[in-house]
Amino acid sequence: MTISEILSPVDVPPVVQSLFDHDRAVNHDGHKRPLLSIQVTELKDGVFIGCSMNHVVVDGTSYWHFWKIWSEIHRANGKQLLVSRLPNHKRWFPDGYGPAIPLPFTHPNEFVSRYEVGQLRERIFHFSPESIARLKAKANKESNNNSISSFQSLSALVWRSIVRANCLPGDQITNCRFAANNRQRLDPPLPPEYVGNCVTALTTTTTAGELLGHNLGWAASLLHQSVVNHSDKTVHKFIIGWLQSPFVYQPGKMFEPYSVMMGSSPRFDMYGNEFGLGKAVAVRSGYANKYVGKVTAYPGYEGGGSVDLEICLPPKSMSALESDEEFMSAATTQYNTTMDTKEGIPRGT
Template sequence: MNHCVGDGTSYWHFFNTWSEIFHAQGNNISITRPPIHKRWFPDGVSPIINLPFTHQDEFISRFESPKLRERMFQFSSESIAKLKAKANAESNTNKISSFQTLSALVWRSITRVLCLPHDQITNCRLAANNRSRMEPSLSNDYFGNSLSTVKGVTTAGELLEHNLGWAAWKLHEAVINHTDKVVLDFLHTWLQSPFVFQPTQSVDPCNVVMGSSPRFNMYGNEFGMGKAVAVRSGFADMFDGKVTSYPGYGGGGALIWRCAFR
């Protein structure tokens, strides 16, 4: 399923629905969450958008991923709770989430290993679901792409000189500042100067990109062979600095993170 068709929310909605249909008794097939296919557009915007290209080479490219190594890390719910408490205590708050804490931990760890120059700019980008941020909000059953990336930005020196809570708060601020206005401002800017995202734009060895989400229902799907015992993904959409998150097997708040690097 190409990302042009749908985002992670839609991807797992499809698989969850497919599994539900498989388990339906006889012809009594009902879908708990019918997908919403009606396209959303900002007010006053026509669904027909002309792109400023004359040849496909201007907007289509083939990304050849370099040879990467990968490591899988599993965090228990207990260790996540301790890290979250530590980050919140260091920032004198209780608003930093588990995901923001772990993202900050990985960001700082990768930056430390890379031994980047003190003044090197580095950022950590998180995928943000826009459905609940819109006013009025879009249904979580909206099928398609409705996501953006938000990022915390600093220098390698600042990131490592400060503690985990400082980095996690950077990411927390990026998340809470991503509002309906920010999404619409980006869309209207894009309409003035349209472009097609290229995978190579994500490749920067000084940065970290967090993909997927532990909130997706990945283990609840079953097609007659028993439930999954692990979730993995292939080499597509993988590049240096890409981190993919999965819920841990059995739930309970455990997480598995896949890190790719040269």
């Protein structure tokens, strides 16, 4: 297999899933399987590094911090090591709780479920810095605002486009969720280097009719307000509510096919880590946390604020998205064909 056979197809090929050691695993499997697994697959013209990490242990922020430290250790090459940001392992709990948290279950069958999502197409769409700047300017102008961010503008476009592609009835409730990092939202804040799972699925809700009946700026302003409202008080309310009535996340039951989940972040430094093989040429993810409407955000290969989005949809909906004029006028689907793949590595997550 070559790098081109992984990156060239229109859709992410299913073989990518087999390049991760923990394919089809769930968090509870961490009782018997490693919490961290690295699978290295030698390709004809490169290397694929597939990293699987139990989500109970870390979130995306900690995950990419781990990669950065590992890269710095490698580049030290036995010389004096100066880690730029040491990990912080001091556990955080709300006052009066922890460290042991009893769960209201007697058997794993009560909270562990495995699911098959059915037929999904996974496709990478690229958004250049110029395209994202236009989206941001449009969203702020249409909402008479100047504080809507680039990612909120891009997410509003994706939300509207996916709802339209799914042909939802006007009265159907639809949500757009962000994987929100809570470290800096707590008061006092946790350090950015805090190792753990400190993330919330921040949710914005409306109906399909309202979402498509208004413009991009209206949708972006809804998302912006949800982010503004996600404060220390909101985070504590959610966490204490969970501690009082614990439940276990089960993606197959939690996420309905009428909404969008924006996962990961283009702010994560995915291309700045180096292990003697040259800069990674692309980032791909495995089977975990994939369902209708799941969108995974990566920084674009060329940097500069560019973004790659991996979108998961049923075949019919994906075809509709590919024909959506508003969406495709902002997205491109061609990769940088001048990158030197002989010294690069597709990197997994």
